Amino acid sequence: xxxxxxxxxxxxxxxxxxxxxxxxxxxxxxxxxxxxxxxxxxxxxxxxxxxxxxxxxxxxxxxxxxxxxxxxxxxxxxxxxxxxxxxxxxxxxxxxxxxxxxxxxxxxxxxxxxxxxxxxxxxxxxxxxxxxxxxxxxxxxxxxxxxxxxxxxxxxxxxxxxxxxxxxxxxxxxxxxxxxxxxxxxxxxxxxxxxxxxxxxxxxxxxxxxxxxxxxxxxxxxxxxxxxxxxxxxxxxxxxxxxxxxxxxxxxxxxxxxxxxxxxxxxxxxxxxxxxxxxxxxxxxxxxxxxxxxxxxxxxxxxxxxxxxxxxxxxxxxxxxxxxxxxxxxxxxxxxxxxxxxxxxxxxxxxxxxxxxxxxxx
Amino acid sequence: xxxxxxxxxxxxxxxxxxxxxxxxxxxxxxxxxxxxxxxxxxxxxxxxxxxxxxxxxxxxxxxxxxxxxxxxxxxxxxxxxxxxxxxxxxxxxxxxxxxxxxxxxxxxxxxxxxxxxxxxxxxxxxxxxxxxxxxxxxxxxxxxxxxxxxxxxxxxxxxxxxxxxxxxxxxxxxxxxxxxxxxxxxxxxxxxxxxxxxxxxxxxxxxxxxxxxxxxxxxxxxxxxxxxxxxxxxxxxxxxxxxxxxxxxxxxxxxxxxxxxxxxxxxxxxxxxxxxxxxxxxxxxxxxxxxxxxxxxxxxxxxxxxxxxxxxxxx
Numbered sequence: 001x002x003x004x005x006x007x008x009x010x011x012x013x014x015x016x017x018x019x020x021x022x023x024x025x026x027x028x029x030x031x032x033x034x035x036x037x038x039x040x041x042x043x044x045x046x047x048x049x050x051x052x053x054x055x056x057x058x059x060x061x062x063x064x065x066x067x068x069x070x071x072x073x074x075x076x077x078x079x080x081x082x083x084x085x086x087x088x089x090x091x092x093x094x095x096x097x098x099x100x101x102x103x104x105x106x107x108x109x110x111x112x113x114x115x116x117x118x119x120x121x122x123x124x125x126x127x128x129x130x131x132x133x134x135x136x137x138x139x140x141x142x143x144x145x146x147x148x149x150x151x152x153x154x155x156x157x158x159x160x161x162x163x164x165x166x167x168x169x170x171x172x173x174x175x176x177x178x179x180x181x182x183x184x185x186x187x188x189x190x191x192x193x194x195x196x197x198x199x200x201x202x203x204x205x206x207x208x209x210x211x212x213x214x215x216x217x218x219x220x221x222x223x224x225x226x227x228x229x230x231x232x233x234x235x236x237x238x239x240x241x242x243x244x245x246x247x248x249x250x251x252x253x254x255x256x257x258x259x260x261x262x263x264x265x266x267x268x269x270x271x272x273x274x275x276x277x278x279x280x281x282x283x284x285x286x287x288x289x290x291x292x293x294x295x296x297x298x299x300x301x302x303x304x305x306x307x308x309x310x311x312x313x314x315x316x317x318x319x320x321x322x323x324x325x326x327x328x329x330x331x332x333x334x335x336x337x338x339x340x341x342x343x344x345x346x347x348x349x350x351x352x353x354x355x356x357x358x359x360x361x362x
Numbered sequence: 363x364x365x366x367x368x369x370x371x372x373x374x375x376x377x378x379x380x381x382x383x384x385x386x387x388x389x390x391x392x393x394x395x396x397x398x399x400x401x402x403x404x405x406x407x408x409x410x411x412x413x414x415x416x417x418x419x420x421x422x423x424x425x426x427x428x429x430x431x432x433x434x435x436x437x438x439x440x441x442x443x444x445x446x447x448x449x450x451x452x453x454x455x456x457x458x459x460x461x462x463x464x465x466x467x468x469x470x471x472x473x474x475x476x477x478x479x480x481x482x483x484x485x486x487x488x489x490x491x492x493x494x495x496x497x498x499x500x501x502x503x504x505x506x507x508x509x510x511x512x513x514x515x516x517x518x519x520x521x522x523x524x525x526x527x528x529x530x531x532x533x534x535x536x537x538x539x540x541x542x543x544x545x546x547x548x549x550x551x552x553x554x555x556x557x558x559x560x561x562x563x564x565x566x567x568x569x570x571x572x573x574x575x576x577x578x579x580x581x582x583x584x585x586x587x588x589x590x591x592x593x594x595x596x597x598x599x600x601x602x603x604x605x606x607x608x609x610x611x612x613x614x615x616x617x618x619x620x621x622x623x624x625x626x627x628x629x630x631x632x633x634x635x636x637x638x639x640x641x642x643x644x645x646x647x648x649x650x651x652x653x654x655x656x657x658x659x660x661x662x663x664x665x666x667x668x669x670x671x672x673x674x675x676x677x
Contacts, residue, residue, distance in 0.1 A: 086570040089570040093459050096452075096460060097465075099453060100480070103537040104476065107488065107495075158392070159396075162392030163396055170390065179393045181668070182396060183396060186396065188598075188656055190652055190656055192598065192600040192649060193656070194403075196407060196649040253379070255385035259385075279482060282484075283483075311484060340484065
């Protein structure tokens with residue numbers, strides 16, 4: 001009691017220096033309380049299950065239940081009802097996130113473990129021509145997927161890019177508003193309906209039974225155009241108006257300004273958006289199923305005859321496995337794994353593009 | 363006005379104006395093409411559906427006319443989508459809240475990316491996963507439900523031995539719509555004005571009370587439309603359901619038995635490759651029904667979002 005904080009007041013008897021920081025309001029649980037509650041929950045659940053028979057899933061679920069009850073109960077007793085509700089919500093919300101990880105982890109594990117069996121050189125270099133039972137590969141399907149997706153990109157990028165330019169640079173009034181709204185609605189078209197559209201379109205000209213690679217590309221474009229428009233539109237909106245005005249001030253016509261200044265500035269973002277759109281449509285199965293069909297041999301011409309693609313290859317390998325189902329199912333899983341890897345590669349590529357080509361402030 | 367003033371000099375002059383006109387025309391044409399494509403989708407689907415809609419009842423597959431054909435499928439589609447919505451929407455909103463308000467700030471971005479990964483998994487992979495992993499894993503739960511909750515019509519049983527039921531399909535769909543619901547809800551939650559949140563906290567609200575009185579009222583319409591977009595996605599999802607669900611055409615609320623109603627998109631995918639003649643038209647007509655249904659759902663969802671953008675009271 002040698003130090004006195006307020007030397008000018010000597011009248012009140014100086015209170016003992018508090019050992020803990022001053023508390024405002026109610027008491028609260030220590031910081032380790034959640035950890036402790038769940039540790040206790042885990043122990044209790046383990047003890048209970050040792051009596052009835054152990055299972056990992058049951059243990060995790062019981063731990064979560066008992067731990068939550070302990071934590072919320074303790075909080076209610078010590079901190080009051082409001083804090084307890086807050087803790088309960090925190091638990092629920094965190095739990096929602098952890099539950100969502102379950103399918104992701106499980107899907108990844110299943111695909112990798114089952115797909116690894118046939119993930120060999122033969123799978124990537126052989127087609128299914130004349131293959132019965134063991135062996136064979138998905139070379140024709142990989143090539144087909146790449147050709148169809150490339151064609152879809154060729155159709156969607158110009159249309160999508162120009163539409164976005166129209167919406168950002170030119171579009172005013174009713175037409176622009178209608179287009180913007182319908183783009184949103186279009187992004188919700190079920191993929192199978194896009195496939196049926198392409199089928200109906202080509203059937204009118206070529207007669208029933210037509211199955212072509214280009215039909216699949218058209219179907220995929222219907223799904224891809226809205227994705228390209230949305231991402232490009234966002235990117236064009238980010239280009240500062242000062243750049244446009246500076247260009248106009250130098251007497252550059254509007255169209256050259258758009259091509260040389262606006263699109264140039266936004267090119268990294270646009271490329272990222274397009275790559276992500278490719279990643280989205282490359283895994284589509286349903287539209288290809290109704291428009292392109294499948295085949296067992298390599299077909300490089302999208303304007304003639306059926307083409308194989310990875311998703312339909314996987315689907316038919318599973319649903320129509322033929323004589324030795326075991327081998328076909330293995331191929332189906334490896335095709336699924338290849339597809340996942342392709343999608344991930346495109347996602348990764350998109351990130352690299354946005355990192356490397358984004359305009360740097362110098 | 364005897365002499366007209368010389369026109370203002372333009373750099374590029376006529377050529378520039380020509381270029382402008384061409385470029386503007388091309389861009390407008392591309393925008394209009396979108397309208398044409400949507401109109402085309404409708405027109406071609408209608409054109410190919412008419413033979414099925416006008417055909418005598420006994421020629422339509424099933425032999426009882428188109429309405430009888432599409433009815434059970436429509437029921438199955440809506441049932442599976444509703445299961446997906448009941449599971450996926452609350453989870454998605456919870457995850458969005460976790461990412462926007464609960465997760466450690468430094469991790470939130472990365473964790474959000476993890477959820478987006480779910481959207482990157484092709485639907486065929488979800489389908490195979492549903493058959494080989496999720497279905498068998500759910501069988502013991504279905505058996506238990508039948509034994510202990512069999513008095514509820516949903517769980518009347520007999521429990522499916524493969525787990526390929528409409529409930530499994532709905533759960534797979536729930537996993538597939540999670541990223542959509544999460545992404546949109548999260549976007550909306552993170553737009554809640556900071557001042558509203560800080561004001562709530564300054565009044566002594568706990569984090570949950572702050573969310574309840576500041577974040578959720580602000581984001582309500584956004585969450586509704588996020589759920590509806592998820593519903594649209596679930597209604598139209600094809601391959602996962604086509605693989606997971608073993609459909610037998612029955613109409614009923616029994617979620618765990620092996621007699622399940624099919625869904626429109628899955629039915630198209632399963633039957634289209636082998637269909638000929640009027641069967642093709644019938645399938646396209648069911649596709650038209652699906653298109654109208656999803657269009658209506660998406661239309662409503664977007665209308666809600668757009669109305670909110672115009673009148674959000676916070677800015």
